Amino acid sequence: MLVDHQLATEGREELRLSVAGHELPRPRRIPRITPAELDLNTVATLCRLELVPRLEEGWAQDPAYLDRRRRGAVLSAIYDHLFGSGDAVAFVTSHVDYDQWGLGVLAAQRAGVPVINPQSTGSLKAYTLFPETARGEVTFRAELTRQIGAAFERDVWAQRHRLRERAELVAWRAKGNFGRPSWWRAGARATLELSNATERRQLRAHAAARFGLDPDRPTVAVFNHAVSDALWTNREIFANLADWFEQTVAFASVTRHVNWLLLDHPSQIRYDRTNFFGNLAERYADQPHMVFRPSATISKNLLWSLVDLGVTVRGSVSNEMPAYGIPVIQAGWSEWSDCGLSLVASDQTDYWRLLDDAIDTLLAGRPVITPEQVERARLWLWFYRSATDVTSALVPHWDVWPAPYLLRTLRVHMAQVESDGEPVFSAVERMWRERAPFLTRYPLRHVAANDRIAHPSEAAHAYPSILV
Amino acid sequence: MRTRQSWFDTLFDDPVDGLAVSSVVSSGRDPALRMVDGFVRGIAVVGRCAATPTLLAFKVAARGQPIRVRVWVRFDWTAVKWWSERVVGGSVAGGRRARLLLVRSQGRLRHAFVLSRQRHGTTEKVARACITFDLAADEVPDDGLVIVELLDPTDVALPAPVAAGLVRQPTVGLQVDHVEIATPDEGPAPGTAVGWGACPDLGVATWGDLLLDDTGRNRAGVIVINPDRVPGLVAGTRATVSLTVRRPPRPGLRSLPKRALRRIRREVGRRLPDKVRAVLRPLVRRRPAQPAPPPAPATAPSPARALVLRLPPTPASAVPTLPAPTTAPPSPPSAVSASALSASGVSLVSGRPLTVEVRPGPEETIDLVVADELDGPALLCVELVRAKRRHGYGFQVVRVAASPAPVAVGH
Numbered sequence: 001m002l003v004d005h006q007l008a009t010e011g012r013e014e015l016r017l018s019v020a021g022h023e024l025p026r027p028r029r030i031p032r033i034t035p036a037e038l039d040l041n042t043v044a045t046l047c048r049l050e051l052v053p054r055l056e057e058g059w060a061q062d063p064a065y066l067d068r069r070r071r072g073a074v075l076s077a078i079y080d081h082l083f084g085s086g087d088a089v090a091f092v093t094s095h096v097d098y099d100q101w102g103l104g105v106l107a108a109q110r111a112g113v114p115v116i117n118p119q120s121t122g123s124l125k126a127y128t129l130f131p132e133t134a135r136g137e138v139t140f141r142a143e144l145t146r147q148i149g150a151a152f153e154r155d156v157w158a159q160r161h162r163l164r165e166r167a168e169l170v171a172w173r174a175k176g177n178f179g180r181p182s183w184w185r186a187g188a189r190a191t192l193e194l195s196n197a198t199e200r201r202q203l204r205a206h207a208a209a210r211f212g213l214d215p216d217r218p219t220v221a222v223f224n225h226a227v228s229d230a231l232w233t234n235r236e237i238f239a240n241l242a243d244w245f246e247q248t249v250a251f252a253s254v255t256r257h258v259n260w261l262l263l264d265h266p267s268q269i270r271y272d273r274t275n276f277f278g279n280l281a282e283r284y285a286d287q288p289h290m291v292f293r294p295s296a297t298i299s300k301n302l303l304w305s306l307v308d309l310g311v312t313v314r315g316s317v318s319n320e321m322p323a324y325g326i327p328v329i330q331a332g333w334s335e336w337s338d339c340g341l342s343l344v345a346s347d348q349t350d351y352w353r354l355l356d357d358a359i360d361t362l363l364a365g366r367p368v369i370t371p372e373q374v375e376r377a378r379l380w381l382w383f384y385r386s387a388t389d390v391t392s393a394l395v396p397h398w399d400v401w402p403a404p405y406l407l408r409t410l411r412v413h414m415a416q417v418e419s420d421g422e423p424v425f426s427a428v429e430r431m432w433r434e435r436a437p438f439l440t441r442y443p444l445r446h447v448a449a450n451d452r453i454a455h456p457s458e459a460a461h462a463y464p465s466i467l468v
Numbered sequence: 469m470r471t472r473q474s475w476f477d478t479l480f481d482d483p484v485d486g487l488a489v490s491s492v493v494s495s496g497r498d499p500a501l502r503m504v505d506g507f508v509r510g511i512a513v514v515g516r517c518a519a520t521p522t523l524l525a526f527k528v529a530a531r532g533q534p535i536r537v538r539v540w541v542r543f544d545w546t547a548v549k550w551w552s553e554r555v556v557g558g559s560v561a562g563g564r565r566a567r568l569l570l571v572r573s574q575g576r577l578r579h580a581f582v583l584s585r586q587r588h589g590t591t592e593k594v595a596r597a598c599i600t601f602d603l604a605a606d607e608v609p610d611d612g613l614v615i616v617e618l619l620d621p622t623d624v625a626l627p628a629p630v631a632a633g634l635v636r637q638p639t640v641g642l643q644v645d646h647v648e649i650a651t652p653d654e655g656p657a658p659g660t661a662v663g664w665g666a667c668p669d670l671g672v673a674t675w676g677d678l679l680l681d682d683t684g685r686n687r688a689g690v691i692v693i694n695p696d697r698v699p700g701l702v703a704g705t706r707a708t709v710s711l712t713v714r715r716p717p718r719p720g721l722r723s724l725p726k727r728a729l730r731r732i733r734r735e736v737g738r739r740l741p742d743k744v745r746a747v748l749r750p751l752v753r754r755r756p757a758q759p760a761p762p763p764a765p766a767t768a769p770s771p772a773r774a775l776v777l778r779l780p781p782t783p784a785s786a787v788p789t790l791p792a793p794t795t796a797p798p799s800p801p802s803a804v805s806a807s808a809l810s811a812s813g814v815s816l817v818s819g820r821p822l823t824v825e826v827r828p829g830p831e832e833t834i835d836l837v838v839a840d841e842l843d844g845p846a847l848l849c850v851e852l853v854r855a856k857r858r859h860g861y862g863f864q865v866v867r868v869a870a871s872p873a874p875v876a877v878g879h
Binding site for chain 2: 165188195196197378
């Protein structure tokens with residue numbers, strides 16, 4: 001409404017904002033959004049709204065684009081006013097992409113306001129970017145990738161001997177699809193029941209027969225992303241997700257000495273109305289070494305038995321497959337891409353080199369993945385599903401669903417449970433005090449070898465609490 | 469905790485003892501059922517298929533011995549409902565159609581079967597079958613699995629009526645009652661004809677009625693045979709399936725609405741004088757009176773074996789409660805002649821069309837002789853070509869046998 005009003009008055013009226021009856025003071029000057037940032041954000045927003053992987057030629061003169069860009073500029077100015085006033089403690093946002101959230105994140109970063117991005121993939125997870133910890137990466141997510149990587153190295157990998165049993169337990173539960181994040185595969189085809197190489201070899205023959213592939217050749221699986229999903233919100237080495245997939249498929253078509261399994265994203269129908277994947281499948285239908293399928297039609301058991309190398313931009317297979325010994329190449333960054341569990345290409349040249357090298361190594365019968373990568377991947381599973389997942393009925397687990405159950409759980413907790421020692425409060429306080437990039441269930445540096453040993457109490461507060 | 473064996477293993481995976489040879493898995497909770505795919509585990513049964521293909525994998529401690537795998541599969545009313553819920557979202561009409569399935573194990577096609585709940589005309593339904601195949605000693609490594617995969621025959625060009633009359637995603641809903649891991653025995657002597665009741669039980673053959681359209685009038689029959697289960701079927705011999713094709717004797721009374729028929733039965737039971745009841749009772753019985761059964765219907769299992777087969781499931785014995793192999797098939801009168809029948813066939817392994825000769829057999833039966841040597845499970849399709857009301861007829865497999873040489877026409 002505010003944006004519409006500003007557009008109607010064409011900026012003649014001075015922007016006035018009040019929060020809870022308190023009018024925000026005129027903001028101090030903060031750098032305005034750059035035209036390039038606004039362009040990028042507008043294109044990503046339009047792609048998502050139109051369900052297309054990329055805009056058509058001449059998009060810069062398209063009235064729809066220009067209109068959206070004008071709205072973006074106004075929205076960005078409002079965010080500037082909000083965060084530039086000096087009263088904002090933090091920007092808490094469920095999303096960090098597209099214009100309605102993404103412009104706020106950019107404004108908060110320019111204004112030096114911490115950005116907290118809670119996620120509901122388990123109980124309560126949140127990533128936070130404190131302005132003083134920024135390293136000049138291109139986006140909010142890219143900053144976090146760096147910081148998560150550093151924290152993982154310091155607090156997790158350095159303590160791997162103490163954490164091994166915990167990580168193995170999470171890896172064991174993940175095989176049975178327990179502890180899964182909200183968007184993970186579910187149902188009768190989502191468990192991993194393989195336990196040794198003989199079983200994998202036997203199942204592989206069945207999987208290859210289903211697709212008409214030669215089981216004795218290495219198989220590379222390329223996981224297409226939801227093509228209009230949050231473009232460029234982390235570092236990507238191709239122009240867009242569709243370009244990456246098209247070029248990889250073209251590479252596959254001439255790399256005939258291995259099998260290629262091209263898999264579409266399970267939720268693609270909500271992200272693409274151009275039949276991007278179907279058109280590619282049709283174009284390469286005469287290639288017997290390439291199989292195009294929706295990924296949800298293949299069970300995890302079959303996939304894990306057939307695939308020798310995974311390829312993705314930022315998909316979760318790049319942390320899940322390495323935990324069970326299958327190497328993955330990433331053509332972009334993700335939350336875990338700095339944690340040393342996958343092969344992350346730095347640019348396009350590096351990407352093709354990584355692909356060539358991995359295929360040559362597989363053809364030579366040598367392992368592509370290292371034991372260290374497998375261990376790091378299992379530690380990531382623990383880190384993501386356990387250590388950084390704060391459990392409290394104040395934020396019920398996503399699986400406490402549908403809404404009436406979830407709200408009743410919350411109501412009972414708020415009415416009947418005293419807030420002393422509330423895990424959410426202490427976790428947020430600890431993150432704020434330590435300027436840590438994520439919430440943790442307990443202080444990671446003091447984690448004992450297993451749950452049966454009590455955690456040492458925390459050190460004295462070094463920073464004032466966010467909650468006072 | 470223990471040492472990790474591979475990257476799929478974790479420190480919390482406990483080793484599982486394999487099934488001993490001669491044991492039965494009768495619950496989906498059996499730890500030897502190591503892997504299920506597109507399948508929902510059961511408690512008192514192994515479980516039910518939820519997707520096509522379906523895959524089950526068992527840990528078996530064969531210890532260098534060959535094994536026989538037997539899997540009992542049931543096509544019940546719940547299977548129809550599951551199919552309609554999961555495949556077409558509500559309509560049960562398609563879910564009743566016949567299901568044709570291939571069985572792959574250890575990477576190779578081993579068996580095929582068809583299940584049908586249709587009972588039009590005089591065709592007996594086969595709604596329960598026993599998948600039976602043998603694995604050589606080197607095919608069952610102790611650290612490996614015995615894999616049973618149920619598949620849709622998507623790569624085979626089926627005869628047109630069969631392609632039209634089958635259901636897609638055919639495993640969905642089928643129940644796996646139990647699975648037996650046994651020692652291969654020699655079975656019936658080579659050349660023995662296997663009678664109709666024993667065919668599904670021994671994995672020799674299964675059959676069913678195909679609805680070719682929604683009217684129910686246009687129908688064909690489908691028969692699936694497994695040559696490795698036919699006693700004595702080796703190079704130089706031919707598979708022969710003997711049928712009867714008949715029209716039901718009292719279509720008028722049989723086609724009465726069920727409610728009216730029930731009322732008549734009640735009247736017959738309560739009010740009428742004994743003499744009248746005695747006259748009417750044969751006419752309103754649920755199944756028409758049976759004339760003399762066709763000759764030599766069954767053979768293979770001895771009476772002693774039949775007795776064993778009726779035992780309830782225990783880990784030590786196998787369990788089918790199928791019709792006794794010696795039961796005579798229903799065979800109403802009005803048989804049609806061989807000249808009214810056409811038959812075609814296809815190999816379910818290679819997709820190769822098979823030549824099927826139709827010959828008059830003894831005692832009003834018709835012999836389908838597969839002129840080609842079989843390379844694995846094969847499908848035969850039969851259709852009436854000279855009958856005005858095809859929906860009134862049904863076919864009944866009487867026996868399956870290996871015949872030493874092609875028999876001259878007119879035999």
